Amino acid sequence: MSRKWYFCFQRRSIQKRSVHKSFQEVVIPANSSIFQRNDVSNSKFAKLIRWLEPLVGVNYCDNASRCSNRLSAACEEISLSLTVKCCALNSDEGPHFSLLSEKGFEVLPGNRDKSFWEATNLIEELSGCCAVIAGSEPYTEEVIKNCPDLKVIARTGVGFDAVDLEACDRQGIVVTTTPGVNHHSVAEQTIALLMGVSRGFPENDQRVRSGAWKRVAHPRVMGQTLGLVGLGRIGQAVATRAIGLGLRVVAHEPFPNKEFVEKWGIETLELDDLLSQSDYVSLHNPMTPQTLKMMNRDTFAKMKKGSVFINTARGALVDESALIEALQSGHLRAAGLDVFDVEPLPTSSPLVSMNNVLLSGHVAGLDIESQFDTLTMAAETIISLKNGGWPTDCIQNLKGVSDWKWDR
Numbered sequence: 001m002s003r004k005w006y007f008c009f010q011r012r013s014i015q016k017r018s019v020h021k022s023f024q025e026v027v028i029p030a031n032s033s034i035f036q037r038n039d040v041s042n043s044k045f046a047k048l049i050r051w052l053e054p055l056v057g058v059n060y061c062d063n064a065s066r067c068s069n070r071l072s073a074a075c076e077e078i079s080l081s082l083t084v085k086c087c088a089l090n091s092d093e094g095p096h097f098s099l100l101s102e103k104g105f106e107v108l109p110g111n112r113d114k115s116f117w118e119a120t121n122l123i124e125e126l127s128g129c130c131a132v133i134a135g136s137e138p139y140t141e142e143v144i145k146n147c148p149d150l151k152v153i154a155r156t157g158v159g160f161d162a163v164d165l166e167a168c169d170r171q172g173i174v175v176t177t178t179p180g181v182n183h184h185s186v187a188e189q190t191i192a193l194l195m196g197v198s199r200g201f202p203e204n205d206q207r208v209r210s211g212a213w214k215r216v217a218h219p220r221v222m223g224q225t226l227g228l229v230g231l232g233r234i235g236q237a238v239a240t241r242a243i244g245l246g247l248r249v250v251a252h253e254p255f256p257n258k259e260f261v262e263k264w265g266i267e268t269l270e271l272d273d274l275l276s277q278s279d280y281v282s283l284h285n286p287m288t289p290q291t292l293k294m295m296n297r298d299t300f301a302k303m304k305k306g307s308v309f310i311n312t313a314r315g316a317l318v319d320e321s322a323l324i325e326a327l328q329s330g331h332l333r334a335a336g337l338d339v340f341d342v343e344p345l346p347t348s349s350p351l352v353s354m355n356n357v358l359l360s361g362h363v364a365g366l367d368i369e370s371q372f373d374t375l376t377m378a379a380e381t382i383i384s385l386k387n388g389g390w391p392t393d394c395i396q397n398l399k400g401v402s403d404w405k406w407d408r
Contacts, residue, residue, distance in 0.1 A: 082106060084382060085126055087116050088135030088156045095372060096133060096379035103383050105131075117343070119143050126150060131382045133375070134163070136343060136362060141167040151406060152385055154378040155396075157182060157365050159314060161287040165397040172408055176381040176394040180233060181373035182365035187237035189364035190282055190312045191245070193336025195221065196358045197308055198280075203355040219279070222246030227278030229271065230285030230313070231256055238282060239266060250274055275302040282310040283317055297322040306333045312364040315340040324350050327357065338364040 083106045086092055092109035100107045114121040116137035123146040126132055131152040139153055144167040153163055155177045163175050196202075198221050207214055226242045228235045231253035239249045243264055250267045252274045261268060275281060281303060285291055295309070296319040303309070309332055311318055320341045326332040334356040340349075343362055351357050365374075381394045386406050398404060 083108060083129045084131045084133065085129045086110050086133040087122070087125060087137055088133050090366060090371060091133045091135070091156060091375060094375040096375040099376065099379040100382065103386070105382070123147060133378050136162050139163040139168075144168055144171055144173065147173075151408075152176065152382050154178075154382050156374045156378050159287065160396045161314060161316060163396075168397050172398070172404065174385055174395055174404065175397045176378070176385075176391065177396055178374045178377040178381075179393060181377055182367075182370035183233040183237045185367040185370040186234045186284075186312050186364040187241055188367070189338060189360065190234075190238045190284075190310060190336075191241050193310050193312070193338065193358055193360070194226070194242075194280055194282070194308070195245075197310075197334035197336045197356070202358055206355055224248070224279040225250060225277055226280045226282065227251070227269075227274040228253075229274065229281065229283045231261070231266070231268075232284065234312075235284040236260055238284065239264060247280075250277060271299075272302055275299060276304060278307060279304060280308045280310060283313040285313060285317070287314040287316050291317055293317070293319045295319065295323065297325070300326040300332065303332065305331055308333055309335045311336075312338040315343065320349075320351070327354060334358070338362055 082104055084096075084100055085108050086096070087110045092112075097107045110116065110125060114125065116122045116125065116135075119138075119140060119142045122137060122139075122143050126143075126147045126149075128149050129147070130149055131154060132150065134153050134155045136157075136159070139162060141164045144150070144164060148171075150171075150173055153168065153173060153175045155163065155175065158177050158179050160175055160177055165175060168175050198218060200216060200218050204216075222245060224247055226238075226247045226249050228239060228249060228251040231239065231251040235251065235253070236257070239251070242249050249264070250269050251261070252269055252271045256266075256268050260266070269277070283295070294317055295311075300309075300322055303326075309323065309326075318341065323332075323335065327335060328350075335351075336358045337351065338360045339362050340351075345351065345359070345361070351359065377394070381391050384391050385404075388406070390404070
């Protein structure tokens, strides 16, 4: 992809269009090697001028210092205008680099020495960027207000509760997700956590490592009841695997797929009934104002004594202090958790020291296949929006907007 750029030619030197002199429109390939920002030597600027000579009929500037200073601003702006920063964990390499680069974007990995959960760091990282490959780092109103060049927040995954959609709406920033590419990965992680805690992990592992040799029986999984809160793509993928393990599956879902529940013999229940009947409860619903802290002291009390709680959805669905109380009291036998109210999980959390809690660090949606597909879809949504498209299934905000333009 080429981009039109205007240059002013004055006294055999060149500067960005900022004074009223003679202008000439020049078409420069945006991915040209002359715009590599890691080369800041004068030779880069000489190369640019010589590259422009046959197009505009100018000679190389004999004042190298002045020429370099003026060209530095022009080259920097060309580069930054189509810069995509990769802030999501595990996004520093992958198919999105070649996909975006081929379309003229400059794709840069995030600075992993900084925490993007801190607003000042994220704002600094996104300075001059038109798009970001985003993870679960928070895009608050403060961040949005201080990123005037940002056009797209492309989330790798299906959740977007870490993004202030209203702030993005006000600033015209498109928020996208990658639906339909990681549900199998999340389902496998859910089953892994369920099977792990049901067989006494991490405690069994810890005993052996400490030299203890103790055998403790646990309830068999087959024949027990798994209650799924949410029966969308992920919930359905969990259900089929659980049924294969011999579990009875029930679900709480406001809009169930009737064909699916009939085919697999899944009973749909009100939430209170699901909690009271299930030996395992697993969350697979989105985080909304209505579901915030839906699992709290009251709802945990409604779960069967000795049951197990699994969460691979969103940490904000759970009142962690209430969960800790339920585990410490013995009302809940165990928990398997991939997401938390505060991420990364503070090492001071009581959950860290509990031997009946199996933890993972928000990796449920991450396997090799889903990572490839997620990064591909995130890149494709950015490219589509740049080219005037509107990938409706991936866009989570700007409802009713029909006149959004990249160069707004």
